[in-house]
Amino acid sequence: MRREVLGIARSEGNTTPLQDRVARLFEAWREDVYRYLLTLGLYPPRAQETTQEVFLRLYVVLRRNQNIENPRAWVFRVAHNLGLKTRSEESWEQPFDPAIEDRIASGLTPEKSLLQRERALRFHRAVESLSERQKRCLFLRLEGLRYAEIGAVLGISASTVGEFMRRAIAKLRASNE
Numbered sequence: 217m218r219r220e221v222l223g224i225a226r227s228e229g230n231t232t233p234l235q236d237r238v239a240r241l242f243e244a245w246r247e248d249v250y251r252y253l254l255t256l257g258l259y260p261p262r263a264q265e266t267t268q269e270v271f272l273r274l275y276v277v278l279r280r281n282q283n284i285e286n287p288r289a290w291v292f293r294v295a296h297n298l299g300l301k302t303r304s305e306e307s308w309e310q311p312f313d314p315a316i317e318d319r320i321a322s323g324l325t326p327e328k329s330l331l332q333r334e335r336a337l338r339f340h341r342a343v344e345s346l347s348e349r350q351k352r353c354l355f356l357r358l359e360g361l362r363y364a365e366i367g368a369v370l371g372i373s374a375s376t377v378g379e380f381m382r383r384a385i386a387k388l389r390a391s392n393e
Contacts, residue, residue, distance in 0.1 A: 238275045255355045256299040289365035342391030350384040
């Protein structure tokens with residue numbers, strides 16, 4: 217059986233332990249990285265390409281026998297930097313699409329659908345009002361990273377991450393009232 221993962225041809229019994237390890241990490245984290253890249257404003261096909269590039273870079277670094285203490289934080293730091301670079305090169309951001317919320321809300325009564333859409337728009341506006349650092353901290357936390365890992369990705373201290381998170385949550389709560 218032959219599979220293509222990260223551009224590495226895989227056959228049963230024909231891969232190295234490193235290829236298997238990176239392929240397992242790719243399978244486990246690709247959706248999280250992809251979603252994070254979307255929050256940076258990458259167009260979905262470009263976010264997919266960038267996700268693959270992140271894991272290819274992981275493979276290259278590990279192949280050079282460089283030690284990575286926290287692979288998940290490393291992957292998100294590379295995704296963050298590569299995503300920002302890609303976005304600046306494209307200078308294009310994916311706008312918020314309220315029609316997505318309508319599709320999600322299908323099956324609800326018109327009144328409930330309207331209320332849900334209004335709530336989603338209020339929340340979206342509240343998220344948009346956050347600083348870029350607050351958004352990044354919030355999105356990375358939603359992907360399961362701890363404060364120290366978020367700090368490593370963004371190049372700030374864990375206590376600064378905590379302060380950004382506190383302010384972001386306070387703003388989002390205030391917008392929901």
